[in-house]
Each structure stands twice: as structure tokens, then as C-alpha cells.
Amino acid sequence: MRKQGAIGKESRLRLLEAAAEEFALSGFYQTKISSIVARAGLTQPAFYLYFESKEAAFAELVADFRNGLSQAVRDSHIGPGKNREDLKEAVVASLEQIYRFLGRNPALTRIGLYLSPESVGIKAEIAGLMEQNLIEEQQAGYYRQDLDAIFFAECLLAIIERLTLIKLLPGHETPSQLARQTQDLFFYGILDMQQRS
Structure with missing residues (x-):
């Protein structure tokens, strides 16, 4: 019984992975x-x-993406106590x-962030989570007090969304490269500080 359960889980996972690739x-x-x-090497x-239908498989993939990205953003929160260095x-x-997270499963990211009708709502939720993180980090003294957390969260999400795609x-x-470049842009901007008067 246990072996059949393991085989069933593996088949289901193969179908989901194949569905993600095909939808993407x-x-x-x-x-x-x-x-x-055919991609999964299984039968109809x-x-x-x-799965009841193609729609059910798609909905599960979108939900997996939404939950995974939401958790990644929650986990990305920077707790208090960091020094400037x-x-x-x-x-x-x-x-x-x-x-x-976005690069781990490109097909799932394409579905959840770009193709799904729910992508607009997912991005709104993610921007909200980023805003919460930023407010708490601002309260910890990491960022300027006059920083508009909503504006910054929307800018950050837009940058991540576009750089993920291209x-x-x-x-x-x-x-790692994208994280460093994104951080550098927000910390130092585009001005050459050595040429400022």
C-alpha cells in the first residue's frame, strides 16, 4: 500500500511538472x-x-506559485539588530x-507571474507583503523615515518582475547577481557620487 502511495505521489508530481511546462x-x-x-510519460x-480537469491542474499550479512566493517574501524580511555594515x-x-524562488521553477514562475489571470492579484498581494516588510524595516531604523513604503514596494516588485522575465x-x-544589482541601485542610485559638487 505504501509503495502504491509513493508511486501515486510521484505520478501526480510528474503530471504537475509536465503541466507547468506545457502551460508555460x-x-x-x-x-x-x-x-x-505525453510529456509526463503517463496516460490520460x-x-x-x-485532476478533474486541465483547469484544476492549472489552478493548483497557480496556488502553489502564490503560496511559495508569498512565503519567500515573508522569509525575506530583515529583522531588527543589524548594523550599517x-x-x-x-x-x-x-x-x-x-x-x-522565481528562478527555481521557470515554468511555474511564467504561469504565476505572467500568464495566469490571477497574476494581477498575486502581484498586488506580493506588493502588500513587501510593503509590510519595508515598514517594519523602516521602524527598525534601516531606511529613511520619509520613505513612502507603498511606492517603494511597487517599484521593487516592478524591478523584480521585469528582471525575472528578461x-x-x-x-x-x-x-545572486540580480540581488546585488538591485540592492546597489536602491542604495546608491545612478549618480556618480565622486562627480557631485
Whole structure:
């Protein structure tokens, strides 16, 4: 019984992974259950053993993405007690955690962040979580007190969203590189400080 349970879990996972790849490649409407099971190396009856429909598999993938990204953002919060020297690296580590989640499963990220009708709502939730983190970090004395946390959270999310699409998913930059570049932009801006009068 236990072996069948393990085999069933493995088959279900293979179907979800195959579905993510097919949805990311072809979009929801063009993806067929036959293409999902072919990619997974399983049969259509096996698909219906685990999912009522293509819609159910898609909805589960979107929910997995939403939950995973939300947790990554919550975990990226920088707690109190950092000194100035440590803050820069803490911010890099925080951003890297988010980029690493987004890069771990590119197909799932494409679905949840760009293709799903729920993506707008997901991004609004993520911006809200980022705003909460920023407010708490601002209260810890890490950032300017006049910083508009809502504006900053929306800017940060927009940068992460765009860089994920054009740099991370195609493999042009690593999560670590993107985290460091994002942190550097926010900490130091674009002015050449040596040339300021």
C-alpha cells in the first residue's frame, strides 16, 4: 500500500511538472491534456485519477506559485539588530531569496507571474507583503523615515518582475547577481557620487 502511495505521489508530481511546462510553453488554451500526459510519460486516465480537469491542474499550479512566493517574501524580511555594515549584505540576501524562488521553477514562475489571470492579484498581494516588510524595516531604523513604503514596494516588485522575465528566466543573470544589482541601485542610485559638487 505504501509503495502504491509513493508511486501515486510521484505520478501526480510528474503530471504537475509536465503541466507547468506545457502551460508555460503554449498557454492555457492551447495546452491539451494529451500533451501534458505525453510529456509526463503517463496516460490520460492517469491524469483524471489526480485532476478533474486541465483547469484544476492549472489552478493548483497557480496556488502553489502564490503560496511559495508569498512565503519567500515573508522569509525575506530583515529583522531588527543589524548594523550599517551588515545591512547591505542582509538586503542582498533578502532579494536573492526572492529571485532564487522565481528562478527555481521557470515554468511555474511564467504561469504565476505572467500568464495566469490571477497574476494581477498575486502581484498586488506580493506588493502588500513587501510593503509590510519595508515598514517594519523602516521602524527598525534601516531606511529613511520619509520613505513612502507603498511606492517603494511597487517599484521593487516592478524591478523584480521585469528582471525575472528578461534576465533570470533566460539564464542571463543568476539570483545572486540580480540581488546585488538591485540592492546597489536602491542604495546608491545612478549618480556618480565622486562627480557631485
